[in-house]
Amino acid sequence: xxxxxxxxxKNQKTAYLFILPSMIVLTVFVFxxxxxxxIISLMNMDLYMNGISFAxxxxxxxxxxxxxxxxxxxxxxxxxxxxxxxxxxxxxxxxMFMQKNTKLHKFLxxxxxxxxxxxxxxxxxxxxxxxxxxxxxxxxxLKKAGVIMPNLMSNPTxxxxxxxxxxxxxxxxxxxxxxxxATLDIPYSLYEAADLDGAxxxxxFMYITVPSIKQTIGFCAVTxxxxxxxxxxxxxxxTGGGPQHKTETLVSYIYDRGFRTEHDLxxxxxxxxxxxxxxxxxxxxxxxxxxxxxxQA
Amino acid sequence: MKKRGKIFSIAGSIILCLVxxxxxxPLVWLIVSSFKSDAxxxxxxxxxxxxxxxxxxxxxxxxxxxxxxxxxxxxVFAGSVTVISLLFDSLxxxxxxxxxxxxxxxxxxxxxxxxxxxxxxxxxxxxxxEYRLGILDxxxxxxxxxxSGAYGIYMLTSFFSRIPKSLEEAARIDGLNNLxxxxxxxxxxxxxxxxxxGIYHFMNNWNDLLYPxxxxxxxxxxxxxxxxxxLVGSNSIKYGPTLAATVISICPLLxxxxxxxxxFIEGIATSGVKE
Amino acid sequence: MKFKKIGSILLAxxxxxxxxxxxxxxxxxxxESKNTDETKLSLWTVFTGSDGDVLKEIIKDYNExxxxxxxxxxxxxxxxxxxxxxxxxxxTGTAPSFVLVGIEYIQEYVNNDSLExxxxxxxxxxxxxxxxxxxxxxxxxVGDKLYGVPMQYNLQYLYYNKDMFSDAGLNPxxxxxxxxxxxxxxxxxxxxxxxxxxLAIPSDFGYYVQYLWGNGGDVINTATNENLLNSDTNVETxxxxxxLKKAGVSPDGLTxxxxxxxxxxxxxGMCLAGPWNINVLNDLGMNYxxxxxxxxxxxxxxxxxxxxxxxxxxxxDASKKxxxxxxxxxxxxxxxxxxxxxxxxxxxxxxxxxxxxxxSNEILNSVSEASSIGRDWHLGxxxxxxxxxxxxxxxxxxxLMGADVKTEVQDAAGRLDEIVSK
Numbered sequence: 001x002x003x004x005x006x007x008x009x010k011n012q013k014t015a016y017l018f019i020l021p022s023m024i025v026l027t028v029f030v031f032x033x034x035x036x037x038x039i040i041s042l043m044n045m046d047l048y049m050n051g052i053s054f055a056x057x058x059x060x061x062x063x064x065x066x067x068x069x070x071x072x073x074x075x076x077x078x079x080x081x082x083x084x085x086x087x088x089x090x091x092x093x094x095x096m097f098m099q100k101n102t103k104l105h106k107f108l109x110x111x112x113x114x115x116x117x118x119x120x121x122x123x124x125x126x127x128x129x130x131x132x133x134x135x136x137x138x139x140x141x142l143k144k145a146g147v148i149m150p151n152l153m154s155n156p157t158x159x160x161x162x163x164x165x166x167x168x169x170x171x172x173x174x175x176x177x178x179x180x181x182a183t184l185d186i187p188y189s190l191y192e193a194a195d196l197d198g199a200x201x202x203x204x205f206m207y208i209t210v211p212s213i214k215q216t217i218g219f220c221a222v223t224x225x226x227x228x229x230x231x232x233x234x235x236x237x238x239t240g241g242g243p244q245h246k247t248e249t250l251v252s253y254i255y256d257r258g259f260r261t262e263h264d265l266x267x268x269x270x271x272x273x274x275x276x277x278x279x280x281x282x283x284x285x286x287x288x289x290x291x292x293x294x295x296q297a
Numbered sequence: 298m299k300k301r302g303k304i305f306s307i308a309g310s311i312i313l314c315l316v317x318x319x320x321x322x323p324l325v326w327l328i329v330s331s332f333k334s335d336a337x338x339x340x341x342x343x344x345x346x347x348x349x350x351x352x353x354x355x356x357x358x359x360x361x362x363x364x365x366x367x368x369x370x371x372x373v374f375a376g377s378v379t380v381i382s383l384l385f386d387s388l389x390x391x392x393x394x395x396x397x398x399x400x401x402x403x404x405x406x407x408x409x410x411x412x413x414x415x416x417x418x419x420x421x422x423x424x425x426x427e428y429r430l431g432i433l434d435x436x437x438x439x440x441x442x443x444x445s446g447a448y449g450i451y452m453l454t455s456f457f458s459r460i461p462k463s464l465e466e467a468a469r470i471d472g473l474n475n476l477x478x479x480x481x482x483x484x485x486x487x488x489x490x491x492x493x494x495g496i497y498h499f500m501n502n503w504n505d506l507l508y509p510x511x512x513x514x515x516x517x518x519x520x521x522x523x524x525x526x527x528l529v530g531s532n533s534i535k536y537g538p539t540l541a542a543t544v545i546s547i548c549p550l551l552x553x554x555x556x557x558x559x560x561f562i563e564g565i566a567t568s569g570v571k572e
Numbered sequence: 573m574k575f576k577k578i579g580s581i582l583l584a585x586x587x588x589x590x591x592x593x594x595x596x597x598x599x600x601x602x603x604e605s606k607n608t609d610e611t612k613l614s615l616w617t618v619f620t621g622s623d624g625d626v627l628k629e630i631i632k633d634y635n636e637x638x639x640x641x642x643x644x645x646x647x648x649x650x651x652x653x654x655x656x657x658x659x660x661x662x663x664t665g666t667a668p669s670f671v672l673v674g675i676e677y678i679q680e681y682v683n684n685d686s687l688e689x690x691x692x693x694x695x696x697x698x699x700x701x702x703x704x705x706x707x708x709x710x711x712x713x714v715g716d717k718l719y720g721v722p723m724q725y726n727l728q729y730l731y732y733n734k735d736m737f738s739d740a741g742l743n744p745x746x747x748x749x750x751x752x753x754x755x756x757x758x759x760x761x762x763x764x765x766x767x768x769x770x771l772a773i774p775s776d777f778g779y780y781v782q783y784l785w786g787n788g789g790d791v792i793n794t795a796t797n798e799n800l801l802n803s804d805t806n807v808e809t810x811x812x813x814x815x816l817k818k819a820g821v822s823p824d825g826l827t828x829x830x831x832x833x834x835x836x837x838x839x840x841g842m843c844l845a846g847p848w849n850i851n852v853l854n855d856l857g858m859n860y861x862x863x864x865x866x867x868x869x870x871x872x873x874x875x876x877x878x879x880x881x882x883x884x885x886x887x888x889d890a891s892k893k894x895x896x897x898x899x900x901x902x903x904x905x906x907x908x909x910x911x912x913x914x915x916x917x918x919x920x921x922x923x924x925x926x927x928x929x930x931x932s933n934e935i936l937n938s939v940s941e942a943s944s945i946g947r948d949w950h951l952g953x954x955x956x957x958x959x960x961x962x963x964x965x966x967x968x969x970x971x972l973m974g975a976d977v978k979t980e981v982q983d984a985a986g987r988l989d990e991i992v993s994k
Contacts, residue, residue, distance in 0.1 A: 012399060014475050018392035019404065021385040022445035029442035030411045033419035033426060040422070047421070047659040048684035094316065097309030108313060110555065112320055117550045119504030119522055122543040126327050129536065134823045134834055137326065137343050143767075154775055154825030154969075169319070174497070181489055185459070201305040219455045223412075223448060230415040233506070243775070243825070243969050251415045258417070259656035261958045263680075265421060272418035279413035284406070336856050339837040341767070361625065421660050428664040510653045514666065515614070516645065527620055527648045535622060535852075536833070 034276075041269035047259070059270035069271060071245055072253040073278075075160065079249060080228040083164045088220055090168065091175035095183055096205045109180060112173040123170045124237035128153065131162065156246045159239050163247055166234055171227075175220050182216035183209055218290035222283060229279050250275045331355070331540040338536045354541035361538070362524045363516065364545065371521040373436055374509070375502040378443040379495050385445040387491065390453030391479045395465065405454070412447035420511055427512060434514045443502060449494055456490035457483055496554060503550055522546055610641035611894040614668035616658070618651040622851045623915045630910060634901055642894045658884065662686050667884035670895045672723055675711045675878045679952030682714045688883040688892065691718045696893075697900035704903070705920040711951060712880045720880030721899040724911065725920045726847045727876040727946045728779050729939065730754075730866065734859045736761055736768065736841040747842075747863035751786060751812070754842075754866045758821040761841035772831035772843035773813065773822035775969045778960050779844065779875040781949050783809050786868025791964070794953040797992045801963075802985035809868070811977045818974065825973075846877070850916025850935060862935060864942035876946030912936060918943040955991050963988045 044055040063069050094112065098105040115123060133139045133151040142149045152158045186209060194204050210217070232251040235241060241248035241256065248256075250271065258268025326345065330338060331354055333347040340348075358364070392398070393405055423442065424433070432438035460483060468478050484491070509520040516524075525542040619627050628646055635643050647668070649657075654673065661667040681687045694701045701709060704722065712720035734744035740760045748754040758770030781791055789806040792799060800806075816822075823834070832849055834840040836856055844865065853860055865874040881899050883892060901907060905924045912919050912930070918939045919925055930936055950956040967984035971977055 011396065011475075015392040015396040015398035015401075018396070018475070018479075019389040022389035022408070022450060023404075025385065025441065025445040026408060026411055026447070029423065029426075030414060030419065033422035034411075034414055036422035036426075037418050046684070047656065048686060049659065049663045050684050090316075093312065097306075097313055108317060111317060113554065114324060114551065115320060117500055117554050118543070118547050119506065121504075121506055121522075121526070122546065125539060125543065126323055130323055130326065132830060134826065134830055134839065135339060135341060135343065135837060137345065140341075140343050151823070151825030154827065169323075173320075177493060181493065200301050201309075215455060215459070219452065223451070226412050229413070232415070232417070240776075242965070244966060251417055254415070255417050255652075256961075260652060261961055263655075263659070269418065272415070275415070276410075276413055276418070280410055283409065283413065287409075335852075336837075339833050341834075341837045341839050361628075420656070424657075424660045425664055428666060433664075433666060507653070510649060511657060514616075514647065514657075514661070514668070516647055519647075526650065527624075 037269045038273055040265055041273050043266045045264075045266040047263035047265050049265075055266060059267045060274075062267065063270050063274060068245060068248070068253055069250075069274070072248050072250045075245075075247060076229060076231075076249040076251075076275075078160060079164060079231055080225060083167050083228045083231075084221065084224045086164065087168045087172050087175055087224055088217065090172045091179050091220070092210070092217075094172075094176055095179050096201065096209070098180070099183060099205075099209070101184070109177065112176055114173065115170045116173045118170070120167075120170060120233040121237055124166060124234045127162075127166045127169075128238050153239050154243045156243050159243060159247045163231075163234055163238060166238065167228070167231065171224070175224065178220055179213060179216060182213040186212045215290075218286075221290070222286055225286065226279060226283060229275070229282075327540060328544055331537075331544045333537065333540075335535070335537045338540070354537040355545070357538050358525070358541045358545060362527060364521070364524075366517060367519055367521040367524045368549070370436065370518060371503055374439050374520055375499045377436075377440045378502045379498040381440070381444045382446060382449055382498055383491060383495055386449030386494070387453050387484065387487075388479070389445070389450045390457050391475075391483055393450065393454045394457035395478075395483070396475065408447045408450055410447075412451070416508060420507070424511060433512065434518055436518060438512055439509060439518075439520075443498075446498075449498065452494055453487070453490060456487050460486050499553070500550055504546070610643060611890065613642060613644045613670065613891060613894055613898065615644055615646045615670055615672060616654055616668045617646060617648055617672035618654055618674075619672070620648055620650060621848055622855075623848055624648055626851075626911065626914050630902075630907060634898065638897070638901070640894065640897055642897060644898055659684070659686065662884050662886065665886055667886060669887060669891045670881050670883045670898075672879055672881050675720065675722075675880050676951045676953075676956055678712065678719055678880065678882065679714060680954060681882065682719055683954065686885050687719045688885055688887055689717050689719065690721070690883060690892075690896075691716075693718060693721060693896055693899065697896050699900045699903055703922050705922075707946065708878065708920045711878060714952070720882040721903065722920070723879045723881055723902060724917045725876070725878040725943075725946075726917055727874040727943055728782060728844050728846060728865060729874070729942050730842060730844055730863045731835060731849060731853070732757075732842045732861050732863065733835065733838060733840075734861050736838065740841070744861065747861055748866050749863070749872075750866050751783070751868045755812075755816055758816060758842065759819060762819070762821045764820060767839060769823055769834070769840045770821035770842060771816070772826060772828075772835065772840045773817050773972060774826040774828040774831045775972050776965060777828045777831075777844070777968070778964070779949065780813070780964065780968055782844070782865055782873055782875055783813060783868070785873035785947060786866070786870060788868070788870035792950065792953075792959065792988065792992070794948075794950050799985055799988050799992065801988055802981050807977055807981055810971055810981065814971050814974070814977060817972050847915065847917045847939065850939075851914065854916075854935075862938045862942060864945055872945045873947040874942070874945050875949035877949075877951065958991055959988060962991065 041059055042055060042057070043052055044058070045052045098108060118126075130136050130138055131152055133149045139149040150158065152162045190208050190212070191204060194208055199207070230251050231249050232255065235247050235249060235252050236255070239247045241252045254268045254271050254275070257271065258265055329346060332350045332352065334349065334351050334353060337344075337348050389408075393401065427433040427438045427442075430438075432441065464482055464486075465478055468482055473481065503520075504522050505520070506522050506526055509523045510526070513519050513523070525546055615631075617624075617627070628648075631644050631646055651673070654671070655677070658667065658671065678687070693699070705725070708722050708725045712718060712722055730747060732747050737744040737747075737757075740763075742757060742760055748757045754771065761770035762768060784790060784806050787805050787809045789803055789809055790800045792801070822840075823830075826834075828845070831840060831843050832845060832852075835843045835845075835849075836852065836858065838858075850862075865872050881895070881902070883895055887895070903921070905921060905927065908919070908921050908924055909927060909930065911917060912924075913933060913936065916935050916939055919930055919936065924930060925940075950959065953959075963984050966987075967980050970980045
């Protein structure tokens with residue numbers, strides 16, 4: 001710390017040069033379009049961009065009276081609150097059982113990553129076919145066993161659960177890889193000490209592994225959360241937001257309003273700004289919380 | 298005490314087996330089913346294995362879309378994005394993780410915020426912007442917007458900051474400057490992170506659908522995933538070709554991943570961060 | 573020192589970038605120089621299914637045989653992508669030479685000034701407008717201006733599985749022609765033990781209005797925006813449908829894509845669908861028949877649709893002329909015949925009707941017979957898609973799941989009012 005401060009201005013310049021290329025790319029291709037989206041949200045403007053006029057806060061006012069925005073917000077939260085912990089816990093539990101760097105464990109780690117290699121679209125199609133209650137493999141096997149499977153994707157009770165399941169199925173391998181990579185960096189000496197104390201696998205994991213990889217878990221939590229909040233592909237393919245808008249997330253609704261039904265770019269942008277603000281607030285809180293925990297540790 | 302350890306490892310084996318089963322069965326089903334005939338795919342009662350092993354679905358896909366040229370595009374697109382963004386992201390991450398400068402926290406937060414922008418939101422402005430810049434419907438137009446990203450910067454920053462300060466201090470005493478430390482110490486030590494991020498970038502761009510669909514207008518600039526999406530109809534889904542197309546789109550990645558996985562593990566073994 | 577190195581990295585990466593840029597530009601140039609006396613046309617379309625294969629073949633044929641040096645390059649994408657991309661492309665002048673999309677979009681496009689007026693098409697190309705069904709051609713007009721050239725015409729048919737009919741003791745050559753018979757057949761075909769269903773009643777099916785029409789009901793008067801949904805007739809018809817569903821003739825929570833699949837695999841005896849299934853069913857070697865939508869107390873109606881070629885605003889004269897040439901090629905009997913014979917789409921050209929192959933084609937005959945009852949389901953009505961998505965679909969989902977029909981219809985009518993009053 002001391003050293004960097006003394007180095008002062010010159011060091012600062014170097015730092016700015018280091019971040020310059022990234023900043024240029026992000027400015028041109030993310031910030032500019034994003035600011036445009038914000039400006040559009042203040043306009044009466046449809047996809048055809050004819051007869052554009054200033055709307056002020058009209059789009060935002062309309063948004064707060066739209067029941068589907070509320071519904072989509074609720075769905076997005078439900079999806080995220082279930083999906084993120086399940087994905088991270090699953091990855092943690094599997095890590096706990098795969099700490100030996102044996103061939104089998106390496107093989108399993110690699111295998112669990114395979115679903116993540118496939119696109120969400122492909123995975124969604126695959127699972128739609130498998131879970132189809134009328135022509136799918138699973139329904140047939142269950143029927144043979146005497147269980148009638150309900151139509152999961154068009155059932156308001158199960159549809160969201162299926163979406164969560166499929167998302168976790170595809171993504172947990174990635175979280176697992178990151179967490180495993182972090183655990184392999186934990187010095188053996190820590191475990192050796194615990195072995196002397198006679199600690200079991202679970203205890204070792206809880207008291208040594210987890211605290212040592214806190215930062216990585218925090219990273220996974222934040223990124224998984226951000227991606228979950230933007231869930232779209234799997235919903236688009238599997239349920240199209242239905243049944244009864246029960247699986248419609250904010251991004252699905254934005255897409256629907258902006259590009260499918262009303263083509264109302266202004267309104268869609270207003271919901272986007274709203275979504276952006278929600279994600280930003282939650283992320284900043286999460287990072288603050290994680291940061292404080294780290295300092296305590 | 299010993300008993301408990303045993304229970305722990307048995308429970309572990311059971312869970313691992315179960316998860317492995319849940320992961321493998323659908324994948325095997327996917328591959329196996331892509332060798333079924335049209336009638337066989339939708340047959341009731343369904344059967345796991347094809348009645349007859351046929352390659353008709355693959356023949357259909359190969360005939361329907363120019364796979365080779367799309368494959369080339371995808372490799373160029375995903376490959377360039379991976380290389381360029383690894384470079385840009387790691388440079389920025391180095392500054393954020395190992396240097397102090399004014400506005401660091403604010404800038405980092407702002408970069409993080411860009412991760413929260415769903416593509417759907419900026420889709421239309423980006424289209425118009427690319428048109429103004431004259432890079433719409435070119436490979437360059439596909440590559441540039443992805444040349445750096447918040448996810449990569451964030452991930453690498455969190456990895457870089459885990460590298461012990463002592464290594465860096467020793468280097469400074471030897472008279473190395475920041476760029477040298479970045480090149481000779483931080484980058485070699487972060488191989489696993491860089492490789493896994495590289496795989497991540499490569500895969501995401503490989504699999505991306507809406508993005509290349511929006512920003513390319515001609516078949517010759519289209520990527521593989523976007524091209525294969527054409528088979529998934531809105532009026533009539535042809536399940537057979539869809540399965541074959543899915544397998545085709547996964548295969549190159551799978552090979553790359555298996556190759557990368559070896560690298561990945563070796564990378565970890567030789568990283569030497571362990572104290 | 574440092575700056576130099578960073579600078580060199582930047583420079584290198586910039587060079588890498590410009591290399592790619594250079595490549596793509598050069599390629600583009602090469603293409604142009606090669607085709608100085610040739611015209612390249614780009615076509616965006618949504619034909620993703622098996623009919624898309626036929627379309628591509630016909631275009632390939634055209635590219636190889638036409639003497640005007642015209643090459644049509646097709647770009648197929650899903651409808652959602654095309655609809656979100658086209659407006660942006662038009663406003664930036666990067667739109668394709670022409671598009672091929674559903675006729676329900678014409679009105680919206682014209683409202684937004686997105687299409688070229690092609691009223692001079694018939695005279696310029698010497699194509700005889702009177703040779704084509706008036707109701708088909710009329711759908712490409714807005715006011716008295718022509719904005720599209722019809723490519724196909726379609727409506728909904730009743731598909732039935734002849735083998736299942738025989739197995740259930742029904743006459744495979746006498747498909748139901750009234751709602752009462754439809755109910756009878758559906759129940760006779762259903763056998764829960766064997767996992768066989770009589771009639772597909774999918775929850776996302778967009779054309780339930782056909783049942784309403786049959787009994788004299790409707791959803792909306794598109795001319796006056798009058799809300800016609802909440803009527804006793806409609807409640808009655810929908811209750812009948814709900815009862816039918818409750819009797820177990822259709823699987824729970826079925827989607828229309830699943831319905832097609834289950835019909836193809838012989839699990840469902842009857843389903844309502846457009847002609848795009850014919851190609852698939854023929855390939856599978858199914859023993860099936862096609863009949864007209866059965867009639868209710870007030871007649872039989874089927875929701876019609878179609879696709880037209882349209883030219884986005886801003887096309888230059890040369891490319892417009894070339895597109896005209898292709899469009900008139902499509903309207904020749906040979907091409908229309910190939911399209912109809914291979915895909916089972918109804919014929920809408922008078923001269924083609926006289927063709928011997930067409931006359932002797934069993935499927936096309938039943939299709940043509942079943943095609944005289946087409947009725948406009950808010951094609952080109954500006955709130956059309958929104959009514960489908962926000963009013964009809966949720967209403968039908970609820971009704972099919974057993975909700976009270978009267979309340980559902982009332983709620984739906986309320987939502988409809990909201991949309992229309994905007």
